[in-house]
Amino acid sequence: MTVQSLPDMLRFGSINETLWIEFDRRIGHHSMNNTHYHKSYEIYYLFRGERKFFIRDSVYHVHPGDMVLVDSNAVHKTSELSEPNHERVVLHFAQSYFAELSPEDTDLLLTPFADVHPLIRLNLKERMYVEELLGSLLSELSECPPGYQLHIRNMMIELLLFTARRTLKRKALPDIELTSVQRKVTDIIRHINLHYREPLHLDILAKQFFISKGHLCRVFKEVTGFGFAQYINITRVKEAEHLLRETDWSVTQVSEHCGFENFSHFGKVFKNLSGLSPRAYRKLEYSRK
Template identity: 40%
Template sequence: MSLSPLTRTIEYGSEEDGPFYLQHIRRPGPFERTQHMHEMFELYYLYEGQRLYFVRDRSYHVLPGDLVLIPQREAHSVSDYGKPGHERVVMNFSGAFLGGMLEEAPYLLDAYGLPSPIVRLDAGGRREAEELLGRMIREAEQDRLGREFALRGLLGELLLFIVRFARTHRVAAPEHVSPLHGKISDIVRYLNARYAEPVRLDELAEQFDISGPYLSRMFKEITGFSLIEYVQLMRVREAQRLLETTNEKVIAVAEHVGFGSLVQFGRVFRQLTKTTPLRYRQAAQGKRK
């Protein structure tokens, strides 16, 4: 495979209308792993190459023709796999960007609730998906009348295609890349269920019959996050939910999700969300009015 570099990026939108981001990129060589969690839905399509994607609680070997669908606030990371070099398109969008389409067709986001975040397209599905993605990329490149309207419509078409494909084809999680990836997945699920409890590396290693240093190193290599980074992400995600849906005091929320002090909670929350817990709650309440 011989790839020439290419980057196309468009990002715009507002809090009221909803943000939208599209990037089509072709990289001929290795690329550093990226990891994050954000408020928007993510849609990723791989044209060429191979990637290793960690989503939710396990890693996936992503191949050409694979769609990766990541819901809001889902920790995820992506890294090189096999021979360096790949071509992909990634989109991030909010529900607000789709506007009234979700009222008429709430099933447009159903694919984000599938058992597997990987939708492996057949030859016909690839042709249809790539035709829609090509139209989106060409539309995004041209600053002309109705661009946002057109992109919103094309995104709706793409999401509808994915939902229809998922309803007529078996969408199952691929096998684990290796037994070690399976064990790390078991550990992630364990942490997802017990994020509010103290995390002790020696106890975790003993429970899963693996040495502490090796567990720590492989967890970071496979997920993209250190143990403490991952646990803090899960704690902050639950804190966001509680701040949005309850009237619990901030200190009570901090204790509920496992932070030892309000100061630590505020520092980590701000680091991951770029705002304070109180401001986050105020903004969430404002959106509901």
């Protein structure tokens, strides 16, 4: 079975499981609307079409045969370019997916996700190999023959190993040439990432970076796919989640540390983005330990 003959949508696992796979053939306009960061590691592979991919503090133009590696808890978002139709697969791995491997093997397979360059542009030979692996994996997922989950795991390990070796072999890529607008937005994002604990007012940042408020909001959305205030809230809530999991600070202390002006606003924003109140989130995370 070829990728072209697969159903328009395939799913395996869920966000709460060790392995989660999504294949989609999308016709028409599509952009991610929701906040997007997760504990799992992610491989995004584009079979067809073009996409804009924002990750960390940069935006990339993704072509067919491109692979994007998303580290755990990295904020990212895809949005459309001139060609809306696209076909992609997304593979998520929880840390527990590697539990049966040695620490050395785990470190090797996770090497690509910490690399400074999240985009891998495959040559034709590499693309054929990767699409053969993915095609075999997705065919098993579509037909579900006996032992298909074992086959999927084997294909996943092969893909991770290929990606790790490819990352270790490649020479440092030249800096991607950014437009002046992209450079401006990148500088603003880096400022937010460093100063999210402090007040971040649109009018002040606009003056600091010599740009009008309206233009800042417009180009920030165009480049990242996120609204200006939305990105600040995502950055603060992501840090709040970390503190609620890893410290015994009170919820009020967490709120203040992450830059929220008042506790009520913190609770509202946190629940909107995480789906739970801060206290409920902490209780759930403690129950998983």
